[in-house]
Each structure stands twice: as C-alpha cells, then as structure tokens.
Amino acid sequence: MKFIKTPVKGMNDMLPSDMRMREHVLSMIKKSYALYGFMQIETPCMEHIENLTSKQGGDNEKLIFKVMKRGADLARAIEKGDGEYADNGLRYDLTVPLARYYANNKEKLPTPFKALQIGSVWRADNPQKGRFRQFTQCDIDILGDDSNLAEIELVAATSEMLTQIFAEVGISNFTVHINDRRILKAAAMAAGFAEDDIPSVLISLDKFDKIGLDGIREDLVGNGFDAEIVDRYLASYGAISGAVDCAEFCKSISEEYLDPAVVTGIGDIISGARSMVSEGVEISFDPTLVRGMGYYTGPIFEVSIDGYNFSIAGGGRYDKMIGRFSGQDVSASGFSIGFERIITILKDKMEKGIQISENNRAILIDKNVALEKKLEIFKEAKQLRSEGVTVTIQPMRKNIKQQIEKLEAEGYTNFQKVYND
Amino acid sequence: MKFIKTPVKGMNDMLPSDMRMREHVLSMIKKSYALYGFMQIETPCMEHIENLTSKQGGDNEKLIFKVMKRGADLARAIEKGDGEYADNGLRYDLTVPLARYYANNKEKLPTPFKALQIGSVWRADNPQKGRFRQFTQCDIDILGDDSNLAEIELVAATSEMLTQIFAEVGISNFTVHINDRRILKAAAMAAGFAEDDIPSVLISLDKFDKIGLDGIREDLVGNGFDAEIVDRYLASYGAISGAVDCAEFCKSISEEYLDPAVVTGIGDIISGARSMVSEGVEISFDPTLVRGMGYYTGPIFEVSIDGYNFSIAGGGRYDKMIGRFSGQDVSASGFSIGFERIITILKDKMEKGIQISENNRAILIDKNVALEKKLEIFKEAKQLRSEGVTVTIQPMRKNIKQQIEKLEAEGYTNFQKVYND
Numbered sequence: 001m002k003f004i005k006t007p008v009k010g011m012n013d014m015l016p017s018d019m020r021m022r023e024h025v026l027s028m029i030k031k032s033y034a035l036y037g038f039m040q041i042e043t044p045c046m047e048h049i050e051n052l053t054s055k056q057g058g059d060n061e062k063l064i065f066k067v068m069k070r071g072a073d074l075a076r077a078i079e080k081g082d083g084e085y086a087d088n089g090l091r092y093d094l095t096v097p098l099a100r101y102y103a104n105n106k107e108k109l110p111t112p113f114k115a116l117q118i119g120s121v122w123r124a125d126n127p128q129k130g131r132f133r134q135f136t137q138c139d140i141d142i143l144g145d146d147s148n149l150a151e152i153e154l155v156a157a158t159s160e161m162l163t164q165i166f167a168e169v170g171i172s173n174f175t176v177h178i179n180d181r182r183i184l185k186a187a188a189m190a191a192g193f194a195e196d197d198i199p200s201v202l203i204s205l206d207k208f209d210k211i212g213l214d215g216i217r218e219d220l221v222g223n224g225f226d227a228e229i230v231d232r233y234l235a236s237y238g239a240i241s242g243a244v245d246c247a248e249f250c251k252s253i254s255e256e257y258l259d260p261a262v263v264t265g266i267g268d269i270i271s272g273a274r275s276m277v278s279e280g281v282e283i284s285f286d287p288t289l290v291r292g293m294g295y296y297t298g299p300i301f302e303v304s305i306d307g308y309n310f311s312i313a314g315g316g317r318y319d320k321m322i323g324r325f326s327g328q329d330v331s332a333s334g335f336s337i338g339f340e341r342i343i344t345i346l347k348d349k350m351e352k353g354i355q356i357s358e359n360n361r362a363i364l365i366d367k368n369v370a371l372e373k374k375l376e377i378f379k380e381a382k383q384l385r386s387e388g389v390t391v392t393i394q395p396m397r398k399n400i401k402q403q404i405e406k407l408e409a410e411g412y413t414n415f416q417k418v419y420n421d
Numbered sequence: 422m423k424f425i426k427t428p429v430k431g432m433n434d435m436l437p438s439d440m441r442m443r444e445h446v447l448s449m450i451k452k453s454y455a456l457y458g459f460m461q462i463e464t465p466c467m468e469h470i471e472n473l474t475s476k477q478g479g480d481n482e483k484l485i486f487k488v489m490k491r492g493a494d495l496a497r498a499i500e501k502g503d504g505e506y507a508d509n510g511l512r513y514d515l516t517v518p519l520a521r522y523y524a525n526n527k528e529k530l531p532t533p534f535k536a537l538q539i540g541s542v543w544r545a546d547n548p549q550k551g552r553f554r555q556f557t558q559c560d561i562d563i564l565g566d567d568s569n570l571a572e573i574e575l576v577a578a579t580s581e582m583l584t585q586i587f588a589e590v591g592i593s594n595f596t597v598h599i600n601d602r603r604i605l606k607a608a609a610m611a612a613g614f615a616e617d618d619i620p621s622v623l624i625s626l627d628k629f630d631k632i633g634l635d636g637i638r639e640d641l642v643g644n645g646f647d648a649e650i651v652d653r654y655l656a657s658y659g660a661i662s663g664a665v666d667c668a669e670f671c672k673s674i675s676e677e678y679l680d681p682a683v684v685t686g687i688g689d690i691i692s693g694a695r696s697m698v699s700e701g702v703e704i705s706f707d708p709t710l711v712r713g714m715g716y717y718t719g720p721i722f723e724v725s726i727d728g729y730n731f732s733i734a735g736g737g738r739y740d741k742m743i744g745r746f747s748g749q750d751v752s753a754s755g756f757s758i759g760f761e762r763i764i765t766i767l768k769d770k771m772e773k774g775i776q777i778s779e780n781n782r783a784i785l786i787d788k789n790v791a792l793e794k795k796l797e798i799f800k801e802a803k804q805l806r807s808e809g810v811t812v813t814i815q816p817m818r819k820n821i822k823q824q825i826e827k828l829e830a831e832g833y834t835n836f837q838k839v840y841n842d
Contacts, residue, residue: 002471002475003471003472003475003521003524003746003747003748004469004471004472004521005521005524005525005747006525007464007465007468007521007525008465008467008468008469008509011465011467012465013462013463013464013465013522013525013526014462014463014464015462015526015529015530016460016461016462016530018463019460019461019462019463020461022463023451023461027448030444034777034778034811035806035809035810035811035812036806036811036812036813037777037783037811037812037813037814039437039440039441039777039831040437040440040441040444041434041435041436041437041440042434042435042439042440042443043428043434043435044428044429044432044433044434044555045466045541045543045555046429046432046486046543046555047428047429048425048429050423050424050425051424051425054423054424065467065488065489065491065509066488066489066491067486067487067488067489067511068486068487068488068489068506068507070486070487070545078504083499085489085506086489088429088486090467090488100424100425100426100428101434103424103426104426104427104428104434105434105436108436109436109437109827110824110827110828110830110831111818111824111827112815112816114813120466122466122467124491134465134466134467145815145816147788147816149786149814149815149816152799152814153813153814156799156803160806268792271792271796272792272795272796272799275796275799275800275803276799276800276802276803325424326424326426327424356455356458356460357455362458365570367568371689371692371693374693375692375693375696378573378577378693378696378697379696379697381697382577382696382697385456385457385581388456389456390455390456390457390458391456391457391458392457392458392535392574393458393570393573393574394533394566394570395533395566395568395570397532403531403532406530406531406532407531409531410460410531
C-alpha cells in the first residue's frame with residue numbers, strides 16, 4: 001500500500017503551538033468584531049463550478065481546485081468527452097460565496113448586514129515562502145449600506161482589532177491608507193488619459209512604493225502613452241510627501257471628472273474613523289493607493305506596518321459585484337484581513353509563542369501504581385480541573401526525562417510523579 | 422451568466438444564529454478538553470487520493486469528493502484515458518489525516534500525544550434529514566498510550582464536556598456505554614462461532630436496541646448459523662436488564678478465549694472514569710455495544726441521552742490502524758463527538774438560541790445628521806465598546822420598523838435613534 005506521510009503540496013499540518021497562536025488570534029478577531037456588531041456566518045467550502053468561473057474572480061479562476069462529478073454524472077461526462085468533469089470547486093476567496101449567500105438568505109438577514117467570515121480558501125498557486133495552497137481568510141463586509149458609515153465602521157473596527165492584537169507584541173503604530181477609485185479615475189482623466197486606458201495606467205501607479213515616480217513615468221511612456229499627458233498626470237503626485245490632504249490633492253481636478261461629494265466623503269471617512277481608533281493608528285489619504293482588483297467602485301483602504309513590506313489588510317467598496325452575481329444591485333463594502341500575515345508577524349515577534357495555561361500540572365503515573373491510589377489521584381485531578389488548572393494524566397515513560405522535556409516545550413511547568421508506595 | 426443561489430447539494434449556509442450556537446459549543450468543547458491536556462491540531466482538508474483510498478475507511482471511501490489533477494498532469498491523465506483524473510480528495514473523516522499527521526510530525530510531539538481535532542469532513546452521501554455532505558467532526562485521540570489511562574481520560578474528559586454543554590438546557594443525565602472488542606469476540610467464540618464469522622455475528626448483535634434478542638436470533642439463524650450455537654450465544658445476553666457487571670457477564674467465558682486482564686481493565690476504566698465525572702453521568706458496561714468500524718481492537722464506548730435515538734459520541738481503541746498506515750505500530754484510542762447532533766439537541770431545547778451579548782446598542786443615524794454630531798456619537802460608541810458593549814452604527818432606513826425588528830431578532834434590545842437637531 002502506498003502511503004504518503006507529507007501533506008498535499010503547498011498545504012500545512014498545524015502543530016499544537018501553531019494552533020495555539022491561530023486560536024488565540026481568531027478569538028481576538030471574533031471578540032473584537034462582535035463588539036462592532038459584525039455577525040459571523042459560514043458557507044460551504046465547495047461552490048458550484050458555474051459560480052466560481054463567472055469571470056468575477058480574475059486570475060484566481062485559473063487556480064481553482066475542481067471537484068469531480070460522481071457516479072452517473074461522471075460517466076456521462078467521460079462518454080461525452082467534453083472535459084466537463086467537475087461540477088463543484090473549492091472556493092478561492094470568501095467574496096464569491098458571500099454574494100451567493102446574500103442572494104440566498106437576504107430575507108432572513110438585517111439590512112444593512114454586517115458579516116464576519118473566517119474560513120479556508122484554496123488556490124493551486126505555485127507554493128513559495130508564505131504563500132500556501134490552503135490558507136485562512138478573514139473578511140468583514142457590510143451589505144446594503146450605501147453611506148460612508150459603512151467605511152467608517154469597517155476601518156474603525158479593523159483598526160481596533162489590529163491595535164489589540166499587536167499591542168501584545170509591542171507594535172502600536174500602523175497606518176490605514178485611504179483612497180477612492182473615483183479619484184484615481186478622475187485624476188487620470190483630468191490629465192488627458194482615455195477612460196479605457198485607466199486600468200493600464202493604474203497598474204503602473206500601483207508600483208509607486210517599488211519604483212517611485214520616475215519608474216512610473218518610464219513605465220507609462222514605455223507603454224506608449226503620450227509623454228505630455230504622463231507628465232501632467234504625475235505632476236499632481238509629485239507634490240506627495242508625508243500626509244496629503246484629499247481636498248488639496250483633488251482641487252485641480254475639475255467637477256466634470258470628480259463629484260465634490262466624493263472628496264467630502266473621503267474627509268468624512270477619515271475624520272469619522274479617527275474619532276474611534278486608538279492612539280498610534282494613523283488614518284490618512286494616500287493618492288497612490290490602487291488595490292489590484294477591478295471590482296472596486298468607491299473608497300478603498302489598506303493597512304501597513306513599518307518594517308513589513310506587505311499590507312496586512314485591504315478592502316474597499318464594490319457596489320456592482322453582488323448585483324452582477326445575483327441580478328439585484330446591493331451596495332457593499334468590505335475589509336479582508338491578512339490572517340496568515342498577522343500570524344507571520346506574531347510568530348516573528350513572540351519568542352515563546354502562546355503557551356498552555358500557567359496553571360497546569362502533568363501527572364505521570366508509574367505502571368505499578370495500584371487502582372486505589374490512582375482513584376485518589378483522579379479525585380485530586382478532578383478538583384484541580386474544576387478550579388481551572390490544566391491537568392494531564394499519563395503513564396510515566398521509561399525515558400521520563402524526554403517525556404518531561406516534550407511537555408515543557410508545550411508549556412507544562414508542574415510535574416507530579418506518582419509511584420507505588 | 423449562469424448563477425446558482427443555493428449552496429451545493431447537501432451543504433449548508435450558516436445564518437448568524439446558527440453560527441452563534443456553533444461558536445458557543447465549539448468554545449466550550451475547546452475550553453473543556455484543554456483542561457484535560459488535549460492539544461488542538463489541524464490538517465489540510467485535502468489529502469492524497471492514495472491515502473484516502475487505502476481501504477482503511479470502509480464504505481466512506483465510496484463517498485469521496487475527488488479533486489481533479491491540474492495542468493499537464495490532467496492533460497496526461499486524459500490522454501492516457503485510464504480514469505485517474507484525481508490526485509487529491511476531501512477527507513471523509515479526521516482519523517486518516519491523524520494517522521498521516523502523526524507519522525509526519527511524531528518527533529515534534531509529546532508521547533503520549535493527546536490531540537483535539539475539529540474540522541469539516543465531506544461525504545457524497547445521499548442527503549437526508551440531519552445528514553449533510555459537509556459537516557463538522559470533533560475528535561479527541563490519545564496516541565502512544567497503551568494503558569487504560571487513555572480510556573479513563575477520554576471518557577472523563579468527554580463526559581465533563583457534555584455535562585457542561587447540556588447543563589445549559591437542563592439535561593444532566595446521560596450514559597456512557599462501555600464494552601471491549603475482545604469480550605465481544607470471546608463471547609462469540611465461547612458459544613462456538615468460528616472466528617471468521619464474528620464480523621457477521623456482530624452486525625446482528627449491533628441491532629439489539631432495534632430488534633431485541635428475538636430479532637437477533639431470527640437474524641442469525643436466517644443467516645444460516647447453527648441454532649444451538651445461536652441459543653448458547655444469546656443465553657448470556659438474555660440475563661441483561663439494567664446495569665450489567667462486566668466480571669459477572671464474562672465469568673462463563675473461558676480464559677482460552679478471554680484474558681482476565683481485559684475484564685479487570687474494563688472495571689478499572691469504569692471506576693477510574695466514575696471517580697472524575699459529575700453527578701448524573703452513568704458509566705456502565707454494555708455487552709451489546711458493538712460500534713460499526715472494524716478497526717477497533719480493545720475498549721469501545723458510546724454516549725446516549727434519554728429521549729434521543731442516536732448516540733452523541735462514540736469511540737474506542739484502534740491499536741493497529743496507525744501502524745497499517747505508517748508502517749510503525751502506535752497504540753491509539755479516541756472519542757469522536759457528534760458535533761452536529763449536539764447542535765440538533767441544543768436547537769431543539771433552546772427556544773431563543775444564543776443571542777448577541779445582553780449589553781448592546783443599535784445606533785440608527787438619520788441621513789441628514791451633520792458630521793459634527795456624528796463625531797460625538799462615534800466617541801460615545803468608542804467608549805461603550807471599550808466597556809464591552811456591542812454597538813452597531815448604521816444608517817436609519819426608511820422602514821425603520823422592519824430595521825428594528827430584524828435587529829431584535831438577532832438579540833439587540835437597546836436602540837438609539839439619531840436625528841439632526
């Protein structure tokens with residue numbers, strides 16, 4: 001019999017120490033978002049293949065783990081030979097399932113609906129450091145609220161959640177970058193780019209952190225855009241240094257391209273969220289923030305921490321997407337938390353990780369101990385456990401030194417060895 | 422575009438009220454088992470198809486959701502036309518993954534290793550009431566302990582966990598039935614059955630609760646077994662009424678078939694576990710307990726509650742199974758908790774389910790309210806949340822009556838309506 005000990009490529013076995021860290025962070029996330037009225041929901045890990053391949057998922061659709069048809073359905077598909085062997089697939093994100101879920105359950109849910117989803121997603125990506133084929137996503141979304149209150153709640157709740165998690169490792173400063181897709185578009189059009197060219201222009205702008213303004217200029221001109229338009233476009237970005245005021249940045253963009261309410265809205269989101277976050281959290285307008293996905297329609301946001309070159313959360317408003325799925329327009333705004341990235345940072349900063357409870361006892365019983373004596377030990381253990389002490393009762397091993405060392409590695413500090421009298 | 426609103430057949434969308442119940446039970450399970458030194462671990466949901474189809478999983482292997490090969494691997498498989506289109510599958514239980522996990526990570530784990538696994542499993546079963554194609558399993562296992570301490574800890578921990586969960590709905594009585602595969606085998610052999618016939622004999626005995634002794638007699642004789650042997654076999658079971666003493670039941674079985682240590686062992690497990698459980702928990706020898714799976718090698722156990730015709734937890738010792746997988750014998754004993762069944766009972770008994778926290782406030786803001794006033798409201802909300810009050814801030818809807826009703830259904834009791842002054 002062929003038996004393979006290792007997990008499937010790109011997927012991980014979680015050791016007890018991994019799980020203690022993950023459970024610790026998950027419970028903080030759940031507790032924190034519950035205080036803001038987000039309600040946890042869950043969808044099946046498998047979705048209809050039709051929903052997963054509807055072109056809303058971008059490149060992720062190329063990475064789907066497809067689930068095979070079964071029985072007669074499979075036999076028919078093979079006979080037909082059309083390659084349609086799958087009827088389901090594993091979800092590659094939590095957004096497509098959310099759109100389906102909302103379409104299916106809307107009548108039973110409050111409006112607006114504040115959802116918290118935590119779950120595994122699967123992508124047949126090329127595994128590399130910190131990128132897995134199964135990983136945990138954690139999303140909050142507000143559906144059915146077309147006002148800025150949604151963004152204020154999303155940003156405030158996420159900032160507070162991160163504040164609490166990172167306080168444990170001495171990180172109290174991070175930045176929430178805020179921009180708006182409509183400002184990105186207006187700035188490009190005001191400079192003279194054609195509307196159809198905007199996605200391509202934004203791909204270049206998105207590299208700002210890596211290549212700077214000069215790099216972007218080269219990129220755009222290299223892509224065949226008119227140098228004069230490029231220069232006009234980048235001039236507004238040239239003034240960026242430190243915090244930028246949204247109204248200041250937008251003042252040269254004519255109302256033909258940008259509704260002034262968008263600019264006021266960003267101001268309101270920033271001051272609203274600032275009024276609710278802890279000290280150390282910076283919330284600021286960032287005109288170079290792009291966010292890759294094409295489905296965003298309004299405000300967008302991203303969280304960064306000094307010293308780490310990846311964002312730890314990102315999101316924005318996507319008012320059209322759920323409608324494209326379900327045929328019924330629903331305003332929506334969401335924040336996706338980089339759960340695995342948070343775990344990476346905590347592991348990095350916490351030398352000993354999360355240990356079992358400080359109140360603990362490992363009772364190691366020699367094999368010659370009589371039942372009567374064991375029963376006494378059991379009663380003591382019962383009492384200790386009722387007082388909240390973690391107690392493990394185990395047979396004493398020949399190599400007791402190694403047994404104790406391994407238990408110490410998991411956090412046990414109190415050992416009771418029981419021999420026959 | 423084809424869009425399917427319903428979840429994949431046999432799988433469920435979890436509403437906020439469902440999730441509150443599930444999260445509540447999960448947190449009690451985790452907390453309770455942690456006190457007994459069980460350590461949570463996790464494996465990927467996907468396993469190598471070779472491991473899943475190794476004949477250890479019984480009928481479940483027919484129910485595997487297979488995951489298709491991708492790219493060049495898939496193209497090769499299709500060209501070959503041998504039907505080998507899958508390289509992975511979704512796990513149908515948590516035991517096969519545990520065997521692989523332990524083989525893969527043994528060096529990093531304490532011995533004995535007390536594992537808690539909670540996770541989804543998938544079976545392409547025919548969906549029916551209370552049977553789903555994706556459901557949560559919750560298993561505790563002790564690996565590397567060949568003594569009865571393992572069973573005592575498993576039974577005591579599970580009893581205590583169930584006591585705590587069921588106390589909330591006024592159920593304080595349940596029974597842990599205990600038997601031993603070796604006693605089942607010895608009783609059959611002592612009556613004169615051939616060793617090869619034992620699995621078939623046990624299939625009949627397993628129907629005791631449904632068809633009684635007369636039904637079993639009919640079943641066995643109908644299957645062609647000698648009536649005299651059948652009568653001799655059932656005579657020992659005929660005396661059963663109420664609690665049966667293990668030593669009493671086994672006294673007529675000769676040592677040729679049954680090692681007396683097995684009988685003493687069952688006595689020790691029962692008295693050991695009894696010394697640690699709460700009042701109301703009955704732990705008793707049940708000679709008719711069979712447990713379906715063929716891999717059990719020693720003590721077996723099952724939990725039942727009056728008024729429900731299904732068991733809510735079951736398990737036993739399976740000393741050979743991990744070895745058959747990994748080639749290295751590891752003693753193992755485990756308890757599988759019927760998580761979905763516990764949820765069914767709690768839903769049945771708790772009229773209102775689990776609500777959001779009693780300290781709550783829903784702040785509904787009219788769209789004409791000015792930013793200044795909103796900022797005041799936000800500061801108040803920040804203060805309330807820091808005190809542990811669940812606060813949701815939302816735009817006031819036109820149909821405010823419906824908005825409040827839906828929020829009340831989730832447990833909100835305090836409403837603050839904010840209008841412009």
